[in-house]
Amino acid sequence: MTSILETENSDNQTQKEITLIENILKKTGPSYTKYILGIGSVLTACLTIWLGLFITPKDEHLGNTVRLLYVHPPVAWAALYLAFGTTTLASLLWLWPKTRSYFWDKIAGASAEIGVLYLALTLVTGSIWGRTTWGVWWTWDARLTLTAVLLVLYIAYLAIRQLDGSDKTKANRNAITALFAAIDVPIVHFSVLWWNTLHQTASVLTPGLHLTVPLSMGLTMGLGFLCTTLIWGWMMKVRYDIELLKVVDSEIELQRAIMQRRNEP
């Protein structure tokens, strides 16, 4: 009697697992979200390149170097405010008991990975701009130094995410580390106002929010930002899908192990 019950229970269980796997596979397959984000990214990238390279004027002093304006600030904004902002917000939502869900932990990690990529690109494009404008690839001014520190902080965060522990311990640890790393974001933002730096002050996110660039340049920067945002969105979706597929993977492993056990004599 007990043995029959057990078999029924485990069959129910198996059915549940299969439904879960099917749901995840459906969720992570082709979707409108992915198409819209992906096609939008390509379109805005093409439009930004066209406007940035051919339509917008040269700068009186910087000449063609000014075209880095359509790459460097959008990538930096996407890293600092969009990607790391999302990581910070998602970490807070995990820590807040009413909104606690592993979804937020996964979102925080995915966004931080994209943020690290964008921040590295910020340093590279900034370095190129620095060489052509200032005359040096790198210098230890406040903005540059603190940005390098920020990159190290978020790489450390990604490393800490790999540490062992129960799911809950890990999520707690991740969230607290993320909040710690986030301290540097506003410091980087205000560094050009607080101290004498070689890096110029903001041209769009100025204290009064008045543009210090001609409108055509400002609009192209805006388009560049829309592009980096869409790419961020697309990568977030793909990265989150990978997390879900990891669940499928471990489920399949589990089922295989159970089957093996059952077939044992």
Added chain:
Amino acid sequence: MTTNERLLKRRKLRIVIVLAILLVIFGALIYEGLTNSIEYFETASQAVANRQTLGTSDFRIEGNVIGSTIKRKNEETLFSISSGKTVVPVISNGSPPQLFQPGIPVVLVGHFAKGNGPGGTSLLFLSSQIMVKHTNQYIAAHPNRVKIVKN
């Protein structure tokens, strides 16, 4: 409350306290370190006012290039920079970057020359490197205007 729960609560409290202390130290370090040594340069007027303490040691100075003063002499570039009412004459043996031009703000690495002024210096600044400091003001160039002038 069981002893287990109490222990757990105490451990949590301890972690929060340790984290809070770490945060305060981190903040204090950043504040201290940054306010004392993170100033990338001194403006020409700040530097002239601080000649007593600066002496002939290396630092970075910032000012606007006065257009009429630029002269090339062998490998050296001679010019003056101004910030506010202060004017500092400069001799630089570093080659100026492409963007170096009249009126542009620059940051120079170097030191005051020896002299009889405060701190044993003269007002002359000996520079080994010129960096152009771009402002956040972008101005669209007018290619048409240039063409008209050429014609």
